[in-house]
Amino acid sequence: MDADPEALDRLVQTSFTVMAVLSQAAAAHDLSLTQLRVLAILRDHEPKIAELAAYLGLDRSSVSGLIDRAVKRDLVLRTASEDDARAVRVSLSPAGHRLAPTLTAEIGDALTPLTSKLSPAEQKKLGALLTKLLD
Amino acid sequence: MDADPEALDRLVQTSFTVMAVLSQAAAAHDLSLTQLRVLAILRDHEPKIAELAAYLGLDRSSVSGLIDRAVKRDLVLRTASEDDARAVRVSLSPAGHRLAPTLTAEIGDALTPLTSKLSPAEQKKLGALLTKLLD
DNA sequence: AAGAATAGGTGGTAATACCATCTAAGGTAG
DNA sequence: CTACCTTAGATGGTATTACCACCTATTCTT
Numbered sequence: 001m002d003a004d005p006e007a008l009d010r011l012v013q014t015s016f017t018v019m020a021v022l023s024q025a026a027a028a029h030d031l032s033l034t035q036l037r038v039l040a041i042l043r044d045h046e047p048k049i050a051e052l053a054a055y056l057g058l059d060r061s062s063v064s065g066l067i068d069r070a071v072k073r074d075l076v077l078r079t080a081s082e083d084d085a086r087a088v089r090v091s092l093s094p095a096g097h098r099l100a101p102t103l104t105a106e107i108g109d110a111l112t113p114l115t116s117k118l119s120p121a122e123q124k125k126l127g128a129l130l131t132k133l134l135d
Numbered sequence: 136m137d138a139d140p141e142a143l144d145r146l147v148q149t150s151f152t153v154m155a156v157l158s159q160a161a162a163a164h165d166l167s168l169t170q171l172r173v174l175a176i177l178r179d180h181e182p183k184i185a186e187l188a189a190y191l192g193l194d195r196s197s198v199s200g201l202i203d204r205a206v207k208r209d210l211v212l213r214t215a216s217e218d219d220a221r222a223v224r225v226s227l228s229p230a231g232h233r234l235a236p237t238l239t240a241e242i243g244d245a246l247t248p249l250t251s252k253l254s255p256a257e258q259k260k261l262g263a264l265l266t267k268l269l270d
Numbered sequence: 271a272a273g274a275a276t277a278g279g280t281g282g283t284a285a286t287a288c289c290a291t292c293t294a295a296g297g298t299a300g
Numbered sequence: 301c302t303a304c305c306t307t308a309g310a311t312g313g314t315a316t317t318a319c320c321a322c323c324t325a326t327t328c329t330t
Contacts, residue, residue, distance in 0.1 A: 003247040004255065007262035011153055011246065014265045016172075018150035020192060032316070037151075049278060057155060062318045064279055069316080086277040086326045111146065112138040117268055120139065126264045127142035130149045133252055133261075167285070184309060197287045199310055204285075221295045221308040275328070286317075297306075 017114065025107045029099065034058075035070060036103065039092070042076060043100045046091045075099065152249065160242045164234065169193075170205060174235045177211060177227045184223055210234065 019033070026036040037056060041047065047055070053063040067090055070076040075096040081087035092100060115123055154168070161171040172191060176182065182190065188198040202225055205211040210231040216222035227235060250258055 003243065003250045004258035004262055005243070007250055007253075007258040007265070008243060008246050010262050010265035010269065011149070011250065012157070012242075013269055014146070015150040015153035015157075017269065018146055019154060022147070022150075034317075050276085058317090059319060060278065061280080061320080065317075068279090081277090084277075084327075086324095088278070107147075108138065108140070108143060111143050114268055115138045115142055115146065117270055118142075118264060122264055122267070123139035123142040125260065126268075127139055127145050129253060129257055129261045129264070130142070130145035132257070133249055134145065134148055134152065135252055169286075185307085193286090194288060195309065196289080196311080200286075203310090216308095219296075219308075221293095223309070271330100273329085275326100277326080278324090280321100280323075282321090283319080284317100285319100286315100288314080288316100290311105290313090292311075293309090295306100295308080298304080300301100300303090 018111065021110045021114070022107060025103065025110050028106070029103065031103075034066060035075075038066065038070065038090075039075065039096060039100045039103060042090065042092045042096065043104075046089050048081060048087045048089060050087075052090060070096075153246065156245045156249070157242060160238065160245050163241070164238065166238075169201060170210075171238065173201065173205065173225075174210065174227070174231060174238060177225065177231065178235045178239075181224050181226045183216060184225065187225060205231075 022036060023033050026033055031039070034056065038052065041052065041055060045051075049063050049067065050060055052067075053060045056063065058066075067076060067078065071078055074093050077091050077093050077096075079089045079091060081089050115126075118126060157171060158168050161168055166174070169191065173187065176187065176190060180186075184198050184202065185195055187202075188195045191198065193201075202211060202213065206213055209228055212226050212228050212231075214224045214226060216224050250261075253261060
């Protein structure tokens with residue numbers, strides 16, 4: 001199954017465009033892209049540091065510092081894990097809970113100009129193709 | 136023209152996946168994502184610092200440092216601009232010229248597992264949709 | 271119970287990116 | 301043509317991000 005070079009190229013270009021939009025949305029709240037990702041993850045999960053690190057593809061120590069700064073900004077909470085006294089659960093603080101949906105909405109708004117260049121049917125098709133791509 | 140939330144979501148997910156692949160490809164050569172982008176740009180252009188900065192969405196001073204490090208690694212060259220004695224043209228060094236195509240090929244290889252989940256016809260369709268998206 | 275493994279944090283380092291500021295060179299108005 | 305303003309790039313200072321090596325406290329394994 002050969003790869004279409006044009007599709008590859010567009011995929012990369014699109015990804016950079018999307019990342020630029022995400023970075024900007026994050027920067028509007030003085031957040032880095034990684035912090036944005038953390039908040040997004042914490043909307044649905046309450047991971048331990050190691051799980052977060054695995055998910056983000058970062059070193060545990062990097063995540064430790066990341067969470068440090070997020071705690072200092074009152075966006076997330078570090079809670080002791082019940083089952084394992086070494087472990088820590090990271091969760092959204094009340095302020096984080098308020099911020100996260102705002103961010104999601106703003107990102108949606110920021111990306112809509114992009115996707116709205118496609119008709120609803122095309123958007124649906126794109127969603128389906130990307131779903132298959134992500135497997 | 137309403138945005139399909141699923142398409143949006145997939146687009147973001149896909150972008151993160153693609154960026155992870157690119158980062159890894161860059162890291163295999165001890166390059167950052169930004170340095171990778173610079174090399175890719177320099178394959179086809181010989182920009183001034185300010186042009187590069189505009190294209191990357193970075194501050195001029197950030198690019199100055201970036202190019203510093205790339206020069207130190209013998210990947211790019213700083214050449215005086217003929218028309219403007221203040222300006223500098225950035226170009227690939229011989230070593231950079233050798234590295235850039237390798238990187239492109241490796242990135243292609245690294246992304247192929249992703250796109251090859253789609254049939255050739257689907258890849259073509261995806262390419263077309265993304266082209267329209269990028270306008 | 272002793273030793274290995276795991277969770278997280280610390281300290282040190284390098285790269286990235288910002289801003290404010292500097293110098294040199296170009297452009298413009300009187 | 302000189303005096304001013306702008307532009308191109310570099311520099312210095314700071315914060316963040318991310319790494320690695322190592323440390324401590326627990327937990328697991330034997």
